[in-house]
Amino acid sequence: MSSTSSLSRAFASNFLGHSPDWYKLAILCFLVINPIIFSVNPFVAGWVLIVEFIFTLAMALKCYPLQPGGLLAIEAVVIGMTSPAHVKTELLANLEVLLLLIFMVAGIHFMKELLLSIFTKLLLNLRSKIALSLAFCLAAAFLSAFLDALTVVAVIIAVATGFYAIYHKVASGRDPHHEGHDHTSDEEVKELTREDLDLFRAFLRNLMMHASVGTALGGVCTMVGEPQNLIIAENAGWQFIEFLLRMAPVTLPVLVFGLITCFVVEKFNLFGYGAQLPESVRKVLLDHSDAQDAKRTNRDTARLWIQGMVAIWLIVGLAFHLAAVGLIGLSVIILTTAACGITEEHKIGKAFEESLPFTALLAVFFTVVAVIIDQQLFKPVIDWVLTFEGKSQLLMFYVANGLLSMVSDNVFVGTVYINEVHAALNNGTITRDQFDLLAVAINTGTNLPSVATPNGQAAFLFLLTSALSPLLRLSYGRMVWMALPYTIVLTIVGMATVFFFLPEMTHWLYSLDLISHHQPGSTDVPSGH
Template sequence: METAFTRALIKNFLGQSPDWYKITVLAFLIINPLVFFLVSPFLAGWLLVVEFIFTLGMALKCYPLQPGGLLAIEAVMIGMTSADRIREEISANMEVILLLIFMVAGIYFMKQLLLTVFTKLLLNLRNKIALSLAFCFAAAFLSAFLDALTVIAVVISVSVGFYTIYHNVASNKSEFDDLNDDTSFTGSQQHQAILEQFRAFLRSLMMHAGVGTALGGVMTMVGEPQNLIIAKAAGWQFTDFLIRMSPVSVPVFICGFIVCALVERFRLFGYGAPLPQPVFDVLKAFDQKNSENKTRQEQLRLVVQAVIGVWLIAALAFHLAEVGLIGLSVIIFATAFCGITDEHAIGKAFQDSLPFTALLTVFFAIVAVIVEQHLFSPIIHFVLQAAPSNQLSLFYLFNGLLSSVSDNVFVGTVYINEARSALQSGAIDLKQFEMLAVAINTGTNLPSVATPNGQAAFLFLLTSALAPLIRLSYGRMVWMALPYTVVMTLVGLLCVQYLLPDMTQWYTDMGWLSLPPANEVIRVH
């Protein structure tokens, strides 16, 4: 009886995850209190951070919310942090949470327009290099205004749509059948080869789009979740943030597109696979059928969604409201003028964003541990002891290193808080603080493309339903991101060290930037 009960308990714990993963998580939960009470709270804190990074890396084995959440709850129970500290972190980052809840859901109701745009790109650009550049640019442009998570959610929906259409037509299955079931293709090596080439094609487009979200997301305060946190700490608005980032973001943007063209041209790092002709024929026929059957009502919905898109960009550019509230307005406009009034239909829009929002809240619990145990203090003190001219590159490199193996949201949060503390204590002046904020933002955004841990958009892609369909694993993402990682990191470092100070001074002399009194920044924040 006890044996059967134990087996049932083990099967229920973390569901379908491998047994070795379950044992590893249980070992973490046993070891952490022992290290905290018997060895060192500081060491236990770093051990928790490494364990949490491990759960992110194993996202395909188990969604990180459950094992990461257990680690966070244990941290509170043994005293590594407190529920009040976590509440303070969540309250301080409420704008980011509202962005994820409402903006991603809002774009769900504009998906018809975005699907149409990406479908036309795919069918009208037969040159793979041009198509890759177009996907990368579209993702970058949209990420500058819509948040990278929102954009990657759209591109995922597009790719799942493409894959579903071909898979169901080629295997004679209905739309409700399992897309991971390839048994219908095993009898034909030709069909299996076409499917594998199509997967490689979609993988390359998804990676280009993912990197595009980083290239565009670094530019504006709404591009990535941590951008909002950094902008709020520095007291910047949308246009001010855009201008301050440009000495780094623009050169990196250009070099990123050069990398995109080169890896496609020479078929490096898993890129270069063209769209198979049979797949193109299926997608083309499907698009023609949809266009012929499109009603006046559906055409009007596209027009309405385009108008809402203009409103969205204008509202963000002029900062008419908090980002999350603008996303809520998109939901209201899109549902009201597109005839969506059913509660369940509206609820579907939140399915993609809420699990990740819950995971981000767990991130903030880990941030609370980092703050409570002063885990980053030695690194911060080392950087601040350097000469002011070297602080920028050191902040950039340390942010990039930590962001590439952990999450850029809590790395950016901790570093900007430490930089603001240095400003408050008089260790740095306001001008240096604002340039450090640029170094922190670019450091968390650019080198972090190295792994899915660092880029929220990459993690969202890795944990999506698309990743197993196109065989996009953690290791494959790291390999395909490598050329982008090297180029973006090095170009960003050179710009932070040599271009940022001169351009910031030039912008200030031109009257494009203003430095408010330091005591005002401290008072507000």
């Protein structure tokens, strides 16, 4: 009996690892009640599954959603809420998104050296904090329009962690080149430098938040900025330039007001912003950077040039849609590794570590999407929203997507809504032109209000769960507070532009033949859907 009891405790301890006991119990309760509810009322069971899945996304800090969400998805297939064949169909329909995450993120991993150099020069060469904040926000926005936001944030985290570690050594009385120093502990930090270290933490917190918001500002603009953008573009049959132009009536004003917000919070020291880089810290970082530049060899410089040329190919390839996005990412891997001499399998394998967990989670997303379609869960909601007409309909879709994206992952929300709207198009409920406008409302609705919490934006969650956050004292609550001014401004400006400008500006783009126009009453569906 004793051995059986011990074995049971071991199983309980292993289940979902270090997650809290209450969380483990909640997941087990979900798994028990779902088949019971499904046997009574499949429609209610489907909505219960959605709430449970959103719960796993919201509790991502307690446990990565792949495991608990995956268990729920597997059970849904087993009890008949959807079928393995339908899940496969959803995965095949979104193959380009999966390829984007697998190959593009891995490809950018081999360009980190160039990106690190860019952000390092920005941090050390711009003396004005306001100018530096705007530069970080703009640089992150530009990069996120062409690269994966997670990778951009990962690069900036690497820059900030490196600088923090360098100064932490000095604050602890060690040489900045000292190896083996533990920069996670303040026990050796001298009292005379502790205040500067705290100021440096606040300074880096500011830059990390500005850059993270920048990834949202840029990510909403293009079809490769966020995974759901590509799903929306695929459903609408848009290529890179058309997607960019259709989003511009909303994304350009939002970008301008986002940068104005960055300026205001820094200028007036609002919401925890306005921290300055202490001069003593700048001197230490500058000396270290000069020492690193002096050690740079011709081979190192050649790698930077190679990465720069591959970056140009990446932008050109995406802009002219020379190949599927994932295949362009694969070409980046091949070109960069071949030209830079990275030929060992284990070194190439490291590049895929960042993307594959989220790729697996996305496959679970599509399983839940299959349940939503089979059980027609969103039909009543969509039917109600579609009772509105014209601009009011656009606004309702924007608000519905925005509110859900604040508490759940925006990839999940965007995928669900664009599929439902596409079904309405197929059924003749809406015209093709209205579908195009709704696609813009869905894309901007999932991308902009989602900066409210780390749950909505994968880049924010990545920052919060990184090793840098505890070093900078960047907690969940502090991140929500620092994101609040951006949340208010981006959400309101997005709503206003969707309601007042989007239809008119879209018609203007039609008149200039910059985007494809469909005849009134058309319900053309892009091929492959």
